[in-house]
Amino acid sequence: MTAADTAELEAHRLDRSGHDPGGRPRAVVFAETVDDVVDVLRTAHADGTPVVPRGAGTGLAGGAAATDGSVVLDLSRMNRIVELLPPDELAVVEPGVVTADLDRAAAAHGLRYAPDPASAAISTIGGNIATNAGGLRCAKYGVTRESVLGLDVVLADGRRIATGRRTVKGVTGYDLSGLFVGSEGTLGVIVGATLRLRPIPPRTATLAAFFPDVRAAAAASAAITAARLQPSVAELLDTACLDAIDAVRGTAFRSRGGAFLLVQTDGWGAAEEMAAVRAVVAPLAVDLDVTDDPAATEELLAVRRAALPALERRGRVLVEDVVVPRSRLADAVTAIAEIGRRTGVPIATMAHAGDGNLHPILVTTPGAPIGEPVQAAAGEVFETALRLGGTLTGEHGVGLLKRRWLAQELGEDVRALQRAIKAVLDPRSVLNPGKKL
Structure with a gap:
């Protein structure tokens, strides 16, 4: 094995979560065609070799981490927009x-691909589908599932199937597309997708509001929902996020408050809807601005997307992903802050506040493993989400990192049913074994 081969194996061993299951993949296959995928899966199915499908490796739950002796099936070279x-x-x-890239291609026709995860500049459509990724605009337009009309899938034994359709409606048969979305590469390998595009809104308005603390910001977001308003974006950053962003970007957001809420409305009535949002938020905020300037808007969105990279410069991070009912958002951020104080584990919280999806970021020493104190604090975060009527993951997936908590949310009967579905589609358990279930 050459040095280049060794480097390639190492580069494909982990995903962005950094979670290390131990061992090393036996090979990396760069698929360029559907036939390449079929050949790999037929061979793997015949001899029982585990296969780990992988896109850009930007996952945050260990879903693309390579198990020992596996073949990593890299799909990043299958990167054509076949039809628009x-x-x-x-x-x-x-x-x-x-x-x-898909979003930019659609924009040339006055359209856009609505899901926009924070990793949109580097993540791939296949990975987004595998985890049912969300993003900033999901408060109004939904997560990836709402944009998937149909899929082309290679099953574990190499059979090719097509699910769904090209129409926006259709209920013929069971919803197999919905089954594969969010399945984290455990039921089949997605080799093509028919995706819904949406018109670029003719107008947008953006509000940047600052609050004394993160609970007040979360309460403001919940108040927007209670007022029956439907922003396209509602993003929250706490004090630790603002401090990290200021340190990296040279901004002074922290001087304006202890927490930040970014709200955007769109459509022909964007200005009128934003006026209603402002009326709800202003009494709770210590400072706010409203803009319809495209450049100023893009800068504010860039600030939100900069939060995780800024925190990553402070140490190794464990990026968590829980969801609570929107009315319990303030309770959740308060409880998470208390977990950080009590355990001594630094926790920064950002959130897709518009749909109750929180990302507590647990920060530890640079280069250090994610030790038991951090894992224990993360476990308390998960238990808090479940206690508040929420779920363990909204968009990052289960991967390897959250399997130990699945029984608390799903119950054994549901888990057994899911394992039975897996056995039908992948009887030899070659597809991403040890993940998701």
């Missing part, structure tokens, strides 16, 4: 298409 059909507002793409 403006009259039908849809696109047909291969799994390795970068999310932001």
Whole structure:
């Protein structure tokens, strides 16, 4: 094995979570066609070799981490936008298409791909589908599932199937597309997707509001929902996030408050809806601005996307992903802050506040492993979400990192049913074994 081969194996061993299951993959296969995928899966199925599908490796739950002796099936070279059909507002793409590239291609026709995870500039459509990724605009437009019309999938034994359709409606048969979305590569390998596009809104308005603390910011977001308003974006950052962003970008957001809420409305009535949002938020905020300037808006969105990279410069991070009912958002951020204080584990919290999806970021020493104190604090975060009527993961997936808590949310009967579904589609358990279930 050459040094280059060894380096390639090492580069494909972990995903962005950094979680290390131990061992090393036996090979990396760069698929360039569907036939390549079929060949790999037929061979793996025949001899029982585990296969780990992988896109850009930006996952945060260990879902693309390579188990010992596995074959990593890298789909990043299958990166063609096969069709873009403006009259039908849809696109047909291969799994390795970068999310932001599809969005840009659609924009040339006055359209956009609505899901926009914070990793849109580097993550791939296949990975987004595998985890049912969300993003900033999901408060109004939904997560990836709402944009998937159909899928082309290679099953574990090499059979090719097509699910769904090109129409925006259809209930013929069971919803197999919905089954594969969010399945984290454990039921089949996605080799193509038919995706719904949406018109670029003719107008947008953006509010940046600052609050004394994160509970007040969360309460403001819940108040927007209670007022029956539907922003397209509602993003929250706590004090630790603002401090990290200021240190990296040279901004002074922290001087304006202890927490930040970014709200955007869109459509022909964006200004009117924003006026209603402002009326709800202003009494709770210590400072706020409203803009319809595209450049100023993009800068504010860039600030939100900068939060995780800024925190990563402070140490190794464990990026968590829980969801609570929107009315319990303030309770959740308060409880998470208390967990950090009590355990001594630094926790920064950002959130897709518009749908109750929190990302507590647990920060530890640079280069250090994620030790038991951090894992214990993360466990308390998960238990808090469940206690508040929420869920363990909204968009990052279960991967390897959250399997130990699944029984608390799902119960054994549901887990047994899910294992039975897995056995039907992958009887030899070669597809991403040890993940998701």
